[in-house]
Amino acid sequence: xxxxxxxxxxxxxxxxxxxxxxxxxxxxxxxxxxxxxxxxxxxxxxxxxxxxxxxxxxxxxxxxxxxxxxxxxxxxxxxxxxxxxxxxxxxxxxxxxxxxxxxxxxxxxxxxxxxxxxxxxxxxxxxxxxxxxxxxxxxxxxxxxxxxxxxxxxxxxxxxxxxxxxxxxxxxxxxxxxxxxxxxxxxxxxxxxxxxxxxxxxxxxxxxxxxxxxxxxxxxxxxxxxxxxxxxxxxxxxxxxxxxxxxxxxxxxxxxxxxxxxxxxxxxxxxxxxxxxxxxxxxxxxxxxxxxxxxxxxxxxxxxxxxxxxxxxxxxxxxxxxxxxxxxxxxxxxxxxxxxxxxxxxxxxxxxxxxxxxxxxxxxxxxxxxxxxxxxxxxxxxxxxxxxxxxxxxxxxxxxxxxxxxxxxxxxxxxxxxxxxxxxxxxxxxxxxxxxxxxxxxxxxxxxxxxxxxxxx
Ligand code: TRP
Numbered sequence: 465x466x467x468x469x470x471x472x473x474x475x476x477x478x479x480x481x482x483x484x485x486x487x488x489x490x491x492x493x494x495x496x497x498x499x500x501x502x503x504x505x506x507x508x509x510x511x512x513x514x515x516x517x518x519x520x521x522x523x524x525x526x527x528x529x530x531x532x533x534x535x536x537x538x539x540x541x542x543x544x545x546x547x548x549x550x551x552x553x554x555x556x557x558x559x560x561x562x563x564x565x566x567x568x569x570x571x572x573x574x575x576x577x578x579x580x581x582x583x584x585x586x587x588x589x590x591x592x593x594x595x596x597x598x599x600x601x602x603x604x605x606x607x608x609x610x611x612x613x614x615x616x617x618x619x620x621x622x623x624x625x626x627x628x629x630x631x632x633x634x635x636x637x638x639x640x641x642x643x644x645x646x647x648x649x650x651x652x653x654x655x656x657x658x659x660x661x662x663x664x665x666x667x668x669x670x671x672x673x674x675x676x677x678x679x680x681x682x683x684x685x686x687x688x689x690x691x692x693x694x695x696x697x698x699x700x701x702x703x704x705x706x707x708x709x710x711x712x713x714x715x716x717x718x719x720x721x722x723x724x725x726x727x728x729x730x731x732x733x734x735x736x737x738x739x740x741x742x743x744x745x746x747x748x749x750x751x752x753x754x755x756x757x758x759x760x761x762x763x764x765x766x767x768x769x770x771x772x773x774x775x776x777x778x779x780x781x782x783x784x785x786x787x788x789x790x791x792x793x794x795x796x797x798x799x800x801x802x803x804x805x806x807x808x809x810x811x812x813x814x815x816x817x818x819x820x821x822x823x824x825x826x827x828x829x830x831x832x833x834x835x836x837x838x839x840x841x842x843x844x845x846x847x848x849x850x851x852x853x854x855x856x857x858x859x860x861x862x863x864x865x866x867x868x869x870x871x872x873x874x875x876x877x878x879x880x881x882x883x884x885x886x887x888x889x890x891x892x893x894x895x896x897x898x899x900x901x902x903x904x905x906x907x908x909x910x911x912x913x914x915x916x917x918x919x920x921x
Contacts, residue, residue, distance in 0.1 A: 478708055479716045482691075482700050484631065486721045488787030489569050490689035492642075492780055495725035496732035497752035498685050502678045504733065504746070505665035508726075511682045515722055518903075519686045520888065521895035522860055523697055523714045525867055528876040530701025531710070537695025538798065540702070541866070548866050555859045556798050558694035561851040563791045564822030565844050567615065570784045571607030571826070572598075572754055573777055580761070580773035588773075589762035594754050599830035608826040609819070615788040616815040619796060620808065624789055631786045638779040639724065645776065646730040649738070649760055658737030661746070662729055673914075680911045683904070684852030690721055693856040693863070696794065709884035735760045749841055750848075751829075792818075821847075838915050853911060861904040868897035 499507045533540040538556055542549030575597060579588045587593060598604050618627055650659055687693040704710070732753050736745050739759040748755060757776070761769035792814060799810045824832060828843030837846040867873060873893045880886045 478700070478704050479713050479720075480632070481703075482697070482713070483717050483720045484628065484635070484786055485696060485700070485790045486690050486717060487635065487724055487783055489566060489573075489780075489784050490685070490787075491721060491725040492728045492783065493569055493573075493750070493753050495685060495689065496729045497749055498681050499662065499729045500733050500736060500746040500752060501749065502681050503666065503670070503674070504661040505663055506667070506670065507678055507682055508662065508729070509665050510678055511686065512722070514679075514682055514686050515690075515718055517891070517895050518683065518860075518900055519690055519692065519718060520714060521892050521900065522687075522692050522863065523690060523717070524710055524880060524892055525863060525876055525896060526692060526695075526697035527701035527704065527710050527714065528879040529867075530698035531704050531706070532876070532879045533698075534702050536699040536702060536797070536801075538801070540695075540698050544871055545866070548862075548870065551859060551862045551866060552695055552698075554855060554862070555693060555695035556794075558851050558855055558859070559696070559791045559794045560817075561821075561847055561855070562688075562694075563788065563795060564612075564818045565825040565847045566784070566788055566791060567612040567818060567822050568608045568826045568844060569750070570611035570615075570781070570788055571604070571609075573781050573784055574611050575603065575607045576754060576758070577774065577777040577781055579758075580770055580777060583766070583770045585758075585762050585766050585769040585773065588758040591755075593758070594751050595829075598751075599833070601827065601831055604826050604830055605823065608822055611784075611788070612815065612818055612822065615785065615792050616811060616818075618785075618789050619792045620811045622807075624793070627782075627786060627789060631782045634779050634782040637775075638783060639727075641772075641776055641779060642724065642727045642731055645757075645760065645772065646727050648764070649731050649735045652734065652738040652760070652763065655734035655738040658734035659730070661737065661743075662733040676907060676910050677914075679903075680853055680857075680907045683907065684856060687856040687860065688852050689725060690718070693859040696790075699794070706882050710880045711884065711886050711888065731760075732756055739763075750844060839917070840915075849915070854908070857904050857908045861901060861908070864896045864900040864904070868893075868901065873897065 499511075501507075529540050529544065530536075533543045535543055538549060538552035541552040576588065618624060649655060691697060701710075704713075733746075735756040736748075736752065739756065745756075758773070761773040761776075763769070764772055792811075795814050796807070796810045799805060799814060800807065803810075805813070824835075825842075825844040825847055828835065832843060835843055837843065838849070840846045840849055867876060873889075873896055877886055877889050877892065880889075886892070
């Protein structure tokens with residue numbers, strides 16, 4: 465039986481809800497470490513170009529598909545064309561892969577919150593602190609389970625509304641605090657080198673192979689951060705009213721999401737240069753934020769550092785929780801729709817599945833650190849790679865081909881124009897039909913060949 469869909473109230477309701485899902489660990493944890501790893505200014509430039517072209521077109525397309533069909537992803541593709549419902553299925557796989565390792569990072573955030581509650585400001589800034597934590601089996605599993613358990617509890621009890629209300633207050637405070645820490649970080653002695661590294665593209669020694677990898681990393685980050693290529697925005701679109709402008713909403717969501725990611729980079733990257741080995745440390749990967757920010761907080765002094773650190777990790781925890789809750793909701797609703805299970809059973813099964821899938825990621829920095837799938841640094845990075853750099857680009861590619869050549873952009877443009885003028889429709893059509901398919905294919909093929917060691921780029 466089809467339930468009647470409720471819609472977002474007002475114009476701003478949609479943007480806030482979609483931005484709430486988009487802003488999370490992707491912006492604060494993932495963007496800075498990728499930017500640091502992939503050449504700073506070059507990554508930033510590539511990311512911005514992709515955001516206003518690929519990101520814009522794909523988000524418009526997904527929201528329009530959702531609003532047109534009034535369905536969530538799996539059913540939406542099927543309704544437009546039976547043969548293409550598999551795109552929805554493939555997209556649905558992404559939250560299943562992301563949620564378990566997202567909870568591992570959420571666990572790290574929880575751990576650091578307790579550190580600042582206890583006032584261990586100096587200890588947390590020690591070089592070996594993070595490594596000591598993640599290599600210890602008990603805490604690395606414990607905090608992962610606490611975060612995942614909290615997420616599951618909220619979904620099980622159906623109290624998301626409460627969390628959403630709190631996070632609507634927390635989000636603006638997080639933005640203000642991020643600006644404050646970024647400014648503080650930039651004025652640290654030695655930080656200017658980092659600011660330059662982050663903002664000014666340096667093409668010295670930049671090769672085609674590096675460009676390919678940077679493009680893939682930036683593209684994966686774009687999808688991840690804006691919750692694209694996994695059906696989420698289709699679902700959001702299905703709740704959107706017809707008189708709201710899709711184009712304007714997408715611009716606002718993009719600006720908000722990219723703005724926060726940019727600030728997070730400004731907070732983390734200069735700190736790496738101020739306190740650690742600068743260029744030598746930029747490739748630290750997933751641990752970067754947890755290693756560099758405690759040093760910034762320590763520099764503030766024991767009292768101020770404790771307050772700012774506590775507030776920061778508390779706010780990030782909320783941003784992470786709203787995302788993980790919405791990820792788990794997505795997975796639970798897929799399971800319920802397709803298997804017809806009750807809410808409680810579906811929640812518990814998804815929870816158990818997440819534990820099983822997440823444990824290897826949680827242990828991958830300690831007892832399982834010798835396992836390096838596909839030659840990647842750790843198990844978490846492997847899951848991250850499979851979802852962001854393989855499945856999501858494939859979903860995006862298939863979506864573009866389907867819209868561009870089977871369903872035709874015109875049908876979606878008409879949907880978008882119901883809510884107002886679509887100024888960028890030429891850009892939309894060109895990106896969907898030509899630029900995105902060619903680029904994504906090139907990047908995907910070369911990087912997969914590279915990852916499997918068939919061809920070195
Ligand atoms: N975009 C979120 C972030 O930046 C992560 C995310 C990916 C997400 N897919 C999602 C959040 C689906 C909610 C729903 O952290």
